[in-house]
Amino acid sequence: MPDHAKAFTYSVEGLSYTVTLYEQNGQIFADISVSDGAMDVNAIYFGDDDFSGSSASLGGPLNMNGARLDGETIQWDEAVKLSDPGLGPEGADKETYLEAGDTLTLTLDVDSLDEIDVFGIRATSTTTDAGSIKAVSDDPEEPEEPEEDPVYEKVFFGEEFSDAGDPLGGIYILGEEPDPNPYGNLALPEGTEPTFENYLSYFTSEEVGGDVSALQSVVFYQTAEDGSLVEEFRLDAPEGGFETADDLLAAYDAAIEDGMSSLASDATDGSDLMAALSLEPGTDSPAEDDPMPEEEDIDLL
Template identity: 65%
Template structure:
C-alpha cells in the first residue's frame, strides 16, 4: 500500500468513498476508493484553503456549480475531466465506474501535496437517491507515521574472540548495560544514559575506549539475570567462516538470530499453553470418572 500523506473522506446515504493522496517518483497521485455503493467518477476538483480568486471549472454537466463547504462557495484551483457522464455501452466495465471495493488511481498533475486542502468529485450514475453528486471534502486526515518496533535491550553481552570446546566464553570483551559501582575489576559498561540495545553495544565495542575489531569476533552471546540473580544465556550467533567484515554484517547476523530466538519463544509459549490445556482436560476427566464411581457405589 502506498504511503498516504492525506486522506479525504465523503459519505452520504448510499455512497461513501475515500480519496488518498501520495507522492510516487515525483508524481502526485490520488487513489479514489469506494467503500459503500457505486459511482461513475467524471471529474475531480481540488485546491488550497484560500477561496479567493477565479475558480477553475469544466462547465457543462461536469461543473461544480452550487458546491459549498460550511456554507461558503468553494474556489477550485484545478479541475480534471476523467470521463463524460453516462456509463454507455460499457456499463459497469467503464474505467471510471467504481463499485464498492474498487479503486481508481489518477495523476493530479501538481507539484506539491501542500496545495491540496479541499477535494471535490463530480460523479453521475451513483447509488445515491439523487443519482449524481457534487461532493466536497476538506480537513483531510494525515496518517500518523508508523512507530518503529521497540528494540530489545540486554543486561550483558559477550563479544567472543574464542570459545572453549563446550562453547563457553574463553576470551573476548564483556560489556554490561552499566558499569558496576564500585567497579574494582574495571568491567566495561555502556556510557551512562545509553539504551542497552545491541546496536549501541556494538558501537561501543567498536569504539576507541574498547578497541574491539569486528573481524576478531567468533561469536556474540546475550545474557540476562533470572529471578534468583543467576546469569542466564538468552541466545547467541556465530561469525561466518571467513569472519565479519563490517558492523553491518554483524547487525544482519544479529537480526537473523533474534528472529529465530523470538520464533522459538513463541513456539515454546504455544506448546506450554497446549500442555496446560491438556493437563486441565485430563484433570477434569479424572474428576468426572471419580464422581461417577461415587454415584455407582451402594452405600446401603
Template identity: 60%
Template sequence: MPDYAKIFTYEVEGLSYTVSLYEEDGKILADITLTEGSMDVNALYYGDDEFSGTSESLSGPLNLNGTSLEGEKIQWDDAVALSDPGLGSEGDEKETYLHEGDTLTVELGAESLDEVDIFGIRATSTTTEDGSIKAVSDDPEEPVDPVEPTYEKVFFGWEFSETGEPLSGTWILDQEPDPNHYGVTALPEGTEPTFENYLSYYASDTVWGDVDLLEGVAFYETDENGTLQEVFRFDAPEAGFQSTEEVLDAYYAALDAYEAESGTDGADLLAALSIDMDPEAEATAEEFSEADDYEFV
C-alpha cells in the same frame, strides 16, 4: 504504500471514500479509495482555501456547480475530467467505476501539495439515495508516521525444541553489555532497536547471518520484575525465507496478528509484556535470562 501527505475523507449513507495525496517523481498524485459502496468517478476538482479568481468548471454533467463550503461558494483552481456518466457496455468493469476496496490513482496538475486544500468529486452510478454526488472535502488529515516497536533482544533461531525453546541461532541485544566478557552480539551504538535494524545487522557482513537458515524469530523483553519474557515470535514458511524482504513481510504480518489478538498497537506493545504469563512460560523466561551473556552459534 506511498508516503501520503494529505488525506481527504467523504462519507454519506451508502458511500464513503478517501482521497490520499502524495508527491512522486515531481508529480502530485491522488489515490481515491472506496471504503464503502461503489461509484463511477467522472471528474475531480481541487483548489486552495483562498476563494479568489475564476473558478474552473467542466461542462454538462461533469460540472460541480452549486457547491459551497461553510456557506461560501467554492472557487476551484483546476478540474480533471475522467469519464462520461453511464457505465455503458463495460458495466462495472469500467475503469473509473470503483467497488469497495478499489483504488483509482489520478495525476493532478498542481505543482505543490500546498495548492490542494479542498477536494471535490463528481460521480454517478453511486450507491447513494440520489445515485450521484457532488462531493466536497476539506480539512485534510496529515498522517503521522506510525511508531515502530523496539525490542531489548531478538533471537534469530535456526532450531527450536519441540516445546519452542531456542536451541541454536543468533541472539542480538539492543545494547552491548559493559563489560562484554562473553562477546555478546549487540546492535552498533546509537542504532534504534527496531526489528528492521536487527534484521539488517543480522544479515550484514559483521554477523553473517543467513536468512535461509531461519526456522523462526523470537522477541524478548525484561519485565518490571527483571524477568526475560518472550513477547511473540513468527515462524519461517515451509520452504524457508529467500530474502530479508520476505523476513520483514512475515514480521509485519505476525505483528498485525499479535496486535489484533491482544488489542494492542505497536506503540503500546511493550506495555503488554507481563500480562497473563503462565508459570511454565515464566520459568522458561528465567532460564533464558540466565543465558543473557552468551550467543548461540
C-alpha cells in the same frame, strides 16, 4: 511508504468514499476508495483554501455549479475530466466506475499536498437517491502512520542457558556484519532491516539451519548509551517448545502487542516497553552488560 499524506472523506445515504492524497518519490497521487455504494467518477476538482480569483471549471454535465462549502462559493484551482457520464457498453467494468472495495489511483499535477485543502468529485451513476453528486470535502485528516516494527542490534536464538539465565548454547545473529569480522560472527544479509521477522527468517534459512523446536528462549539486544550491547528482553518458549517458526513469530507479535497495550496510558519510551515484555514473575531485570562480549560470539549449530 508515502512521505506525507492527507485524507478527504465524503458520506451521504447510499454512498461513502475516501480520497487519500500522498506524496511518493516526488509525485502527488490520489487514491479514491469507495467504502459503501458505487459511483462513476467523471471529474475531480481541487484547490487551496483561498477562494479568491477565477475558478477552474469543466463545461456541460461535468460542471460543479452550485457546489458550496459552508455556504460559500468555491474557487477551484484545478478541474480534471476523467470520463464521460454514462457507463456505456462497459457497464460496471468502466475504469472510473467504483463499487464498494474499489480504488482508483490518479496522478495529480501539483507540486505539494499543501496546495490542496478542498477536494471535489463530480460523479454520475451513483447509488444515491439523486443518481449523481457534486461532492465537496475539506478539513483533510492526517492519516496515522503505521507503527514501525522494532529493530534489534542482535538476537540470540538460545537452546541452553545457565541456572542464572546466562546464554550458553545457541546462535547469535547480528543486525549488521562487523568490519573486520575476525570471529566470523553471523549477521543478517547486507541491506536487511533488523526486524525480528527477518532475523527469524535468516535463522531458519538453509544457510543457518536453525531449529525453532530446540529453542528455550530468544534474547533481544540493543545498544546502550556507552555503545555496549545490552539485553532488552527475552521471549521464553512455552512448555513443549515452539512447533514452527510461525508459532514463534505469533508469540513475538503477541508479546509486542501486549507490551504496547500495557504502556498505552503512559508516556513512556521504547525501553520501558521492552522491560515490560519479557520477564517472568520473580526474575531479575536484564543484565546491564552483554553476557557474551561481541568478540567472543560463537555459533553453535
